[in-house]
Amino acid sequence: MKGKFIVIEGIDGCGKTTQIDELTKWLPSSGLMKKESKLITTREPGGSLLGKKLRGLILDTNKNNQPSSLAELLLYSADRAEHVSKIISPALNKNNWVISDRFSDSTLAYQGYGRNINLEIIKNIESIVCQGEYPDLTFFLEISPEESISRRKNQIPDRIEAEGIKFLEKVNEGFKVIAKEKNWKVISASQNIETISYQIKETLLKNFSTNK
Numbered sequence: 675m676k677g678k679f680i681v682i683e684g685i686d687g688c689g690k691t692t693q694i695d696e697l698t699k700w701l702p703s704s705g706l707m708k709k710e711s712k713l714i715t716t717r718e719p720g721g722s723l724l725g726k727k728l729r730g731l732i733l734d735t736n737k738n739n740q741p742s743s744l745a746e747l748l749l750y751s752a753d754r755a756e757h758v759s760k761i762i763s764p765a766l767n768k769n770n771w772v773i774s775d776r777f778s779d780s781t782l783a784y785q786g787y788g789r790n791i792n793l794e795i796i797k798n799i800e801s802i803v804c805q806g807e808y809p810d811l812t813f814f815l816e817i818s819p820e821e822s823i824s825r826r827k828n829q830i831p832d833r834i835e836a837e838g839i840k841f842l843e844k845v846n847e848g849f850k851v852i853a854k855e856k857n858w859k860v861i862s863a864s865q866n867i868e869t870i871s872y873q874i875k876e877t878l879l880k881n882f883s884t885n886k
């Protein structure tokens with residue numbers, strides 16, 4: 675019996691971290707998880723020890739350290755391979771639940787739709803990298819690229835966040851296509867934090883109540 679694997683996706687500034695913090699408080703006492711199961715919250719890039727180092731390299735804004743699109747894709751893929759092997763699979767196999775801030779569809783959205791790397795190439799790489807671990811449920815917190823930029827106007831952007839609105843528009847359109855194809859739970863992230871949180875919890879209750 676494996677634990678549940680839940681992923682939260684969306685463009686930068688959509689409020690993933692806030693919602694994951696809220697779920698971390700709520701899920702263990704929600705009645706959905708078995709008593710002996712733990713909740714692991716993690717993220718990409720950077721969920722494993724090697725991944726933390728890769729995250730520094732991938733998001734470095736230093737102009738001399740800009741990877742090519744292909745190298746960028748493979749760095750995210752290396753991060754994910756390590757994340758699945760060392761964190762996600764071991765946790766799920768112990769019947770623990772995992773919530774990940776981003777997973778493989780971020781690569782499809784950012785490197786595929788954003789950077790125009792052939793989607794089939796990305797899907798082939800992902801089929802190796804994910805090692806058979808796919809989310810039981812993915813939430814897409816949807817905001818417009820304009821709102822994403824305005825919410826982050828006082829933050830120092832990382833290398834991907836610094837790409838600007840045109841790039842973000844392509845990524846957001848990509849997420850919308852993927853969300854439809856994969857039947858994700860789409861939630862408007864322009865609503866207030868409590869409403870979003872309520873909708874996420876209701877969806878989890880609806881999907882997993884009988885699966886305990």
Ligand code: TMP
Nearest residue numbers: 686718719750776780781784785834835
């Ligand atoms: P984060 O700020 O949500 O932690 O993610 C860091 C950045 O990395 C964010 O701008 C999205 C980007 N990203 C990709 O471009 N491809 C990927 O596969 C992942 C996981 C993240």
